[in-house]
Amino acid sequence: MRRVVGLAAVAVVAGCSSDSAGGSAPGTPAPEELRVEVVVAGLSHPWDVGFLPDGRMLVPQRPGRIALVADGRATDVEADLGDVAVRGEGGLMSLVVHPDFATSRRFTTCFNTSSDVRLVTWELDGTKATRVKDPLVAGLPANPSGRHSGCRMALDRDGHLLVGTGDTARGDVSQDKANLGGKVLRIDLDTGEGVAGNPFGDRIYTYGHRNVQGVAVRPDGVVFTAEHGPDVDDEVNVLEPGGNYGWDPSQGGTVGGYDEDVPMTDLERFPDAVPAVWSSGDPTEAICDAAFLVGERWGALNGVLAVTALKGAKVLLFTVGQDGKVASVAIPPEMDGTHGRLRGAELGPDGALYVTTSNGTDDKILRLTTP
Numbered sequence: 001m002r003r004v005v006g007l008a009a010v011a012v013v014a015g016c017s018s019d020s021a022g023g024s025a026p027g028t029p030a031p032e033e034l035r036v037e038v039v040v041a042g043l044s045h046p047w048d049v050g051f052l053p054d055g056r057m058l059v060p061q062r063p064g065r066i067a068l069v070a071d072g073r074a075t076d077v078e079a080d081l082g083d084v085a086v087r088g089e090g091g092l093m094s095l096v097v098h099p100d101f102a103t104s105r106r107f108t109t110c111f112n113t114s115s116d117v118r119l120v121t122w123e124l125d126g127t128k129a130t131r132v133k134d135p136l137v138a139g140l141p142a143n144p145s146g147r148h149s150g151c152r153m154a155l156d157r158d159g160h161l162l163v164g165t166g167d168t169a170r171g172d173v174s175q176d177k178a179n180l181g182g183k184v185l186r187i188d189l190d191t192g193e194g195v196a197g198n199p200f201g202d203r204i205y206t207y208g209h210r211n212v213q214g215v216a217v218r219p220d221g222v223v224f225t226a227e228h229g230p231d232v233d234d235e236v237n238v239l240e241p242g243g244n245y246g247w248d249p250s251q252g253g254t255v256g257g258y259d260e261d262v263p264m265t266d267l268e269r270f271p272d273a274v275p276a277v278w279s280s281g282d283p284t285e286a287i288c289d290a291a292f293l294v295g296e297r298w299g300a301l302n303g304v305l306a307v308t309a310l311k312g313a314k315v316l317l318f319t320v321g322q323d324g325k326v327a328s329v330a331i332p333p334e335m336d337g338t339h340g341r342l343r344g345a346e347l348g349p350d351g352a353l354y355v356t357t358s359n360g361t362d363d364k365i366l367r368l369t370t371p
Contacts, residue, residue, distance in 0.1 A: 031330065036334050061092060106122065117151060150163075152164040224277075229279075236326065244272065299370055317329065
């Protein structure tokens with residue numbers, strides 16, 4: 001299968017072929033035009049978007065602020081975020097609105113402190129948020145520099161909380177099932193404990209990850225993740241309970257430090273590891289959040305997996321089969337290098353896709369629809 005570069009080429013991706021979609025702009029033009037609207041501007045590294053039942057948005061910003069967005073305006077939420085440690089990649093990151101928010105007024109955030117990464121549950125009253133479960137989960141590993149903090153959250157079809165964690169740039173973390181780094185966790189949103197039926201009897205759902213940056217749940221319940229590779233091979237993965245995704249910079253504990261020359265999915269060391277359904281090859285795009293486009297309004301894009309990219313500064317649209325394999329990748333020209341680094345992706349209650357930029361100054365929330 002040949003490497004493709006440029007919008008006119010077709011990238012058909014079967015299994016985990018690392019040269020199926022290399023280059024800075026893999027794929028074909030999207031089959032539908034996109035309309036892009038700016039919902040709000042003036043933010044700083046908005047990491048996520050959480051929708052309230054009335055359509056307003058809670059937006060965590062990495063420097064340690066939460067915005068409440070309504071009618072094109074962002075209002076700061078009064079919240080005690082003094083323990084958020086903003087270092088490198090770390091800070092205030094993912095946010096999930098509870099399914100029963102209409103009665104509980106609760107949402108949960110994931111952020112770095114000076115000692116760990118933790119989840120805290122809040123209750124919103126007007127524009128003030130108060131901690132009600134502090135922490136919901138504590139002790140997720142953190143690097144003092146903030147590197148590979150993970151922290152992407154999403155709800156599965158049963159309402160359980162999925163949390164993608166990073167390996168903290170330490171070689172022995174991802175394969176260590178006694179360590180919560182380099183994993184996808186599946187926990188009870190109310191208690192913070194592992195869900196009955198988890199493969200290892202605790203919070204861990206899958207392991208052997210490098211730095212999970214996106215978690216997307218397809219309407220049929222299948223979970224996809226987007227993951228940063230080192231200098232090659234960003235990955236899109238389909239989660240299998242108990243699956244090992246093959247990242248092991250310690251080479252089974254035989255080397256010290258953090259050897260990033262090992263394969264992203266090391267099928268030689270771990271023959272039973274789960275292969276990625278897509279790999280970026282060389283160079284990486286620094287793919288980030290992911291969301292499925294659902295609804296007739298999307299036309300030919302209905303059912304497509306949308307993935308944002310930081311370094312690549314684009315949205316990639318993955319056509320995936322029922323078996324989870326990627327059939328093709330398309331890049332809409334309206335979102336190819338037009339808005340800088342892109343991070344968050346969330347399907348809104350109106351069926352539109354909401355994407356956040358991550359440029360540091362005057363960041364925006366963008367609303368994507370078809371004409």
